[in-house]
Amino acid sequence: MKPSAFDYVRVDCADEAVEILAEQGDEARILAGGQSLMPMLNMRMAQPKVIVDISRAEDLAAARVDGAALAVRAAVTQATVERRARLADEVPMLAQALPHLGHFQTRNRGTVCGSIAHADPSAELPLCLAVLGGEVVLRSRARRRTLQAEAFFLGALATARDPTEIVEEVRFPLALAAERYGFVEIAMRHGDFAIVGLAVIVSAAAIRVGVSGVADRPWIVRWPRLTGDELDAALDRLAWDVGARDDQHASGEYRRHLVRTLGRRLIEELQ
Amino acid sequence: MRRMASGLRHRIELTLNGVRRAGECEPRMLLSDFLRQELGATGVHVGCEHGVCGACTVRINGVTQRSCLALAVGTEGQSVQTVEGLAGPEGALSDLQRAFRRHHALQCGFCTPGILLSASEFLERVPQPTERQVRELLSGHLCRCTGYTPIVAAILAVAAERVGRKGDA
Numbered sequence: 367m368k369p370s371a372f373d374y375v376r377v378d379c380a381d382e383a384v385e386i387l388a389e390q391g392d393e394a395r396i397l398a399g400g401q402s403l404m405p406m407l408n409m410r411m412a413q414p415k416v417i418v419d420i421s422r423a424e425d426l427a428a429a430r431v432d433g434a435a436l437a438v439r440a441a442v443t444q445a446t447v448e449r450r451a452r453l454a455d456e457v458p459m460l461a462q463a464l465p466h467l468g469h470f471q472t473r474n475r476g477t478v479c480g481s482i483a484h485a486d487p488s489a490e491l492p493l494c495l496a497v498l499g500g501e502v503v504l505r506s507r508a509r510r511r512t513l514q515a516e517a518f519f520l521g522a523l524a525t526a527r528d529p530t531e532i533v534e535e536v537r538f539p540l541a542l543a544a545e546r547y548g549f550v551e552i553a554m555r556h557g558d559f560a561i562v563g564l565a566v567i568v569s570a571a572a573i574r575v576g577v578s579g580v581a582d583r584p585w586i587v588r589w590p591r592l593t594g595d596e597l598d599a600a601l602d603r604l605a606w607d608v609g610a611r612d613d614q615h616a617s618g619e620y621r622r623h624l625v626r627t628l629g630r631r632l633i634e635e636l637q
Numbered sequence: 638m639r640r641m642a643s644g645l646r647h648r649i650e651l652t653l654n655g656v657r658r659a660g661e662c663e664p665r666m667l668l669s670d671f672l673r674q675e676l677g678a679t680g681v682h683v684g685c686e687h688g689v690c691g692a693c694t695v696r697i698n699g700v701t702q703r704s705c706l707a708l709a710v711g712t713e714g715q716s717v718q719t720v721e722g723l724a725g726p727e728g729a730l731s732d733l734q735r736a737f738r739r740h741h742a743l744q745c746g747f748c749t750p751g752i753l754l755s756a757s758e759f760l761e762r763v764p765q766p767t768e769r770q771v772r773e774l775l776s777g778h779l780c781r782c783t784g785y786t787p788i789v790a791a792i793l794a795v796a797a798e799r800v801g802r803k804g805d806a
Contacts, residue, residue: 367686371643374664374710382638397711404706405687408667415643417664419711445700469777471694471755475702556776 369407376419380440380505383420383532388507390416392529397421398441401468401476402484426534429478431456435500435537444473444481444491457538459498459565462549463490469557482518483533485525488559488579490551492519495536496584497565497576502527503535510534519583545569546636550628551579554615561616562624568636575629580608580621593637601629641710649713653678654722662709669693671709672719680720680750684779691778694751695719701758720750723757733757733795740791744782752778756792765796 377383387394395414397403398421406412420426426441429450436457438447444467447453447460454461467473467481467490481491482502495502495515502518504511504527518526527533541547551563563578573592577585585608592600610621641647646661653676660675667686672678672695684690686705693704696718704717723731730738733756743749752775759766759774766774771792775785 368667368670369665371663371665373643374639374641374708376639376711376713378638397708400706400708400711401688401703404708407665408686408705417708419708421711465773469691470759470774471691471701471703471777472688472706474700475706556773 367408369404370410370413372414373416374419375416376421377423379423379425380420380532380534383418383423384505384507384530386416386418387530387532394418394529396440396480396483396532398480399443399476400480401472402480402486420532431540432537434540436460436540437535437537438478439535440477440479440533442478444468444476444478445470447478448473456540457494457498458541459494459547459549459567460538462547463494463551463563463565466490466549466551466553466557466560466563472557479533479536482536483525483527485519485521485523485583486559487522487582487584488561488563490549490560490563490578493563493565493576493578493584494549495538496586497567497574498539500539501537502533503537504528504531505534506530506532512537515584516586522582524582542569548632548636550632552624552628559615562621562628564625564628564632566629566632566636568633573633575604575633577604577608577625580610580625591637592633597630597633598626601626604629639713647710649710651712651714652716654718655716660709664708664710666709667705668695668697668707668709668712668717669704672704672717675709678719678721682747682750684747689779690748691751691755692748694754694778696754696758699758701755718754720753723753731757732798733760733791736791736795736798737788740787740794742783742787742791748778748780752780752788756795760792760796760799765800766793768793 394416397419426439429438429442448464500515502513546568548566551560560579565576567574573589605622605625610618641664650659672681682692684692688703688706695704
């Protein structure tokens with residue numbers, strides 16, 4: 367349980383980080399908070415030649431409201447966002463989801479962008495970003511591009527990020543007065559990975575539902591407003607479509623049950 | 638920019654429990670191992686080495702974190718507190734440590750240093766926690782002896798004591 371050998375570079379700014387990525391490509395890994403990467407290094411599931419530590423890069427250290435989004439730069443910890451005084455007004459989905467994310471001891475160091483870049487299928491932040499229709503800002507030495515979250519997440523631990531790019535910033539849309547937001551998850555213990563996570567947005571005319579922990583990436587569906595039997599039927603279809611399988615944590619049948627019952631409860635609360 | 642090549646031992650300095658210390662390590666050395674093997678802070682216990690058990694929890698620049706999920710080289714120049722830094726001069730136990738003893742909040746003691754560090758930061762931020770909040774804090778630590786109940790009691794007792802003391806002043 368010790369990492370294999372690597373060169374270590376601690377950069378002072380994003381420019382230096384993308385310069386190293388341009389040279390090293392997929393031989394290099396970005397280390398921000400390390401709460402996903404360090405376990406992978408310790409278990410040698412990742413064996414990069416170069417670790418690029420961006421945790422002290424000053425131009426990646428801020429989270430701020432920028433236009434209609436909360437823009438979170440690459441070195442900002444989950445705890446920093448969780449403790450924003452107005453987070454429940456700015457992005458209520460995040461205020462509900464962040465307490466489920468690991469433990470306060472890991473949120474203290476783990477970053478928001480790092481969780482997005484890691485793209486674990488049961489993680490809370492990719493689900494929130496995808497259901498909210500947020501964006502990922504990717505930057506390489508040559509260019510900067512912005513992807514919709516749904517185009518960014520490609521599969522389990524797989525994203526559209528090129529090895530020469532860093533996730534420089536993620537952008538969570540600010541809450542709209544006409545929308546209501548709900549998040550719930552079931553895990554074996556508080557802070558464990560979700561067996562099923564659900565994020566729901568309800569507006570006057572529509573329902574958007576996101577599911578984590580089942581498919582290989584956040585699974586998003588959009589419905590008109592539904593109630594009663596129609597809602598149950600839609601949730602049942604969703605529970606089957608998302609493709610639940612048995613694993614060591616839960617059976618596929620239990621996961622389908624959770625999608626139906628948690629979905630029904632959450633949507634009824636918000637309608 | 639700071640570069641350190643793999644396979645070589647590099648000298649790094651940090652502040653450990655208020656004292657400036659230096660040691661040597663390869664870039665891949667975990668902070669937990671550096672604290673124990675280079676600096677002799679063996680109160681840092683190493684359990685799972687992937688961030689789950691919480692035994693290696695320390696405070697870096699005041700913030701509670703897993704030292705098995707941090708690189709020693711990444712904490713260069715920073716300030717680290719371990720359980721050795723909780724007691725006062727001459728080894729007088731802190732109020733939190735005394736409460737753990739009084740409430741039998743430890744048995745084998747393996748998980749205790751990490752829990753003490755977590756609770757010390759937590760009580761600074763949340764001086765009057767509910768039992769539920771304390772139990773959530775403990776979700777980041779595994780204890781296989783005590784069943785957690787005495788640990789919760791010790792942390793709540795210290796919170797109450799500190800509020801009482803403030804009232805007296």
